Amino acid sequence: MVTGEVYEDWEAVYRDNIGRVYGLMFGKVGNRADAEDLTAEVFVTALRPLLLPSPVAGVRAYLLATSRTVLARYWRRTLGQQVTELVGDHPGDMTTADTGSHAVGKAERILAALPDRYRRILQLRFIEACSISEAAKALGVSVANAKVLQHRALRRAADIAAGLEAG
Amino acid sequence: MRGPGRFIEDLLGSRRPRRFRASHQDAEVIRTAITLRAARPGSGTPRPEFVSALHERLAAELQAPAPQTQVPQTQVPQTQVPQRQASPRRRFLAAASLAAGAAAGGAGLDHALASGQAGPGQTEPGQTSAQGTISPDDGTWQTVLASADLPEGTVRAFDTGVVSGFAQRQGGLVRAVSGICTHQGCRLRLAAPKTRLVCPCHGASFQLDGAVLSHRLNIALAPLPRLEVREVNGSVQVYM
Numbered sequence: 532m533v534t535g536e537v538y539e540d541w542e543a544v545y546r547d548n549i550g551r552v553y554g555l556m557f558g559k560v561g562n563r564a565d566a567e568d569l570t571a572e573v574f575v576t577a578l579r580p581l582l583l584p585s586p587v588a589g590v591r592a593y594l595l596a597t598s599r600t601v602l603a604r605y606w607r608r609t610l611g612q613q614v615t616e617l618v619g620d621h622p623g624d625m626t627t628a629d630t631g632s633h634a635v636g637k638a639e640r641i642l643a644a645l646p647d648r649y650r651r652i653l654q655l656r657f658i659e660a661c662s663i664s665e666a667a668k669a670l671g672v673s674v675a676n677a678k679v680l681q682h683r684a685l686r687r688a689a690d691i692a693a694g695l696e697a698g
Numbered sequence: 699m700r701g702p703g704r705f706i707e708d709l710l711g712s713r714r715p716r717r718f719r720a721s722h723q724d725a726e727v728i729r730t731a732i733t734l735r736a737a738r739p740g741s742g743t744p745r746p747e748f749v750s751a752l753h754e755r756l757a758a759e760l761q762a763p764a765p766q767t768q769v770p771q772t773q774v775p776q777t778q779v780p781q782r783q784a785s786p787r788r789r790f791l792a793a794a795s796l797a798a799g800a801a802a803g804g805a806g807l808d809h810a811l812a813s814g815q816a817g818p819g820q821t822e823p824g825q826t827s828a829q830g831t832i833s834p835d836d837g838t839w840q841t842v843l844a845s846a847d848l849p850e851g852t853v854r855a856f857d858t859g860v861v862s863g864f865a866q867r868q869g870g871l872v873r874a875v876s877g878i879c880t881h882q883g884c885r886l887r888l889a890a891p892k893t894r895l896v897c898p899c900h901g902a903s904f905q906l907d908g909a910v911l912s913h914r915l916n917i918a919l920a921p922l923p924r925l926e927v928r929e930v931n932g933s934v935q936v937y938m
Binding site: 541545549553554557558559561562563564565566567570571574578579608609610611612613615635638639641642656658659660682685686688689690692693 | 705712724726730732735736745748752755760
């Protein structure tokens with residue numbers, strides 16, 4: 532990013548950041564419907580009071596701050612606790628073009644730390660979008676077994692993720 | 699783990715997850731599920747349909763002096779109305795509705811007239827639409843009265859040639875509202891007791907702060923726009 536760059540109008544802000552905000556939100560909620568709603572909420576909330584032209588870095592920091600608030604409100608509304616958050620001031624999240632890379636890297640680290648069958652079931656279901664019966668077939672187990680396997684694998688993955696965060 | 703289990707199946711099935719009361723442990727599992735789900739190829743890229751639909755929505759909300767029908771007025775409790783009036787667009791709408799009404803009186807706010815469809819008549823009966831302050835693009839402060847002619851507790855009519863209105867001093871403060879009915883542009887009269895402005899055409903009445911007091915019209919009536927007022931060197935001036 533070139534310092535001193537400015538956004539002239541809201542369309543420029545939108546064009547340049549819609550992908551970033553959406554990617555950020557999807558990484559934090561994991562589903563399209565909510566990611567779209569939250570992205571819309573961010574732009575509707577943020578653009579109205581925004582005074583333009585304005586420096587790119589400042590606008591992105593502001594969009595990130597708005598996204599953080601919108602996400603926190605979403606979790607309060609849905610599960611009653613902040614499951615994921617946009618932590619600290621990581622304007623880096625908003626300035627790198629590929630906001631998904633961080634999530635992908637983290638998912639890879641979690642998967643790599645799992646025993647084989649646990650890794651396989653999660654890969655099939657989460658990354659490769661297989662149904663539970665497709666995954667069961669691929670693993671050569673019953674659907675009921677596949678469900679148990681997925682449940683246990685995810686618990687283990689959560690422990691690993693917690694360890695990764697702490698470490 | 700019915701709640702989190704269903705939540706995760708929704709994530710996997712690309713459905714909107716249903717809400718439940720999550721424990722701390724649930725949250726850890728869900729957080730991990732989200733991380734894994736977000737690593738599915740193509741996840742972080744918005745659909746082109748979404749990008750263009752949101753663009754359209756923002757353009758309508760930000761750029762155009764959009765018609766009032768876009769605002770869900772029927773669901774807006776009265777107490778929230780002043781907050782909404784804070785946006786420039788809402789102020790513009792109020793000015794536009796005045797201009798629509800004042801057309802008969804010869805007010806020359808051409809740019810606002812172009813949006814005359816945003817005037818009263820589109821809101822639900824019993825709802826007030828936006829009240830705002832008239833803010834001309836190239837306004838100047840114009841003397842409308844001598845301060846001495848507006849002692850405490852009085853109301854005086856004035857006319858600048860562009861707007862006519864009523865100035866009032868109460869509690870030491872001077873305020874002014876437009877004196878043109880927001881229905882069809884008739885000039886309002888100060889009626890006894892001197893606390894209300896009445897329209898000679900259809901009998902609508904307004905408070906001195908511009909709020910609608912009563913009318914028998916089959917439409918919602920917009921409140922009277924306010925004018926910016928100041929006192930300088932013994933003169934009451936409005937920005938016009």
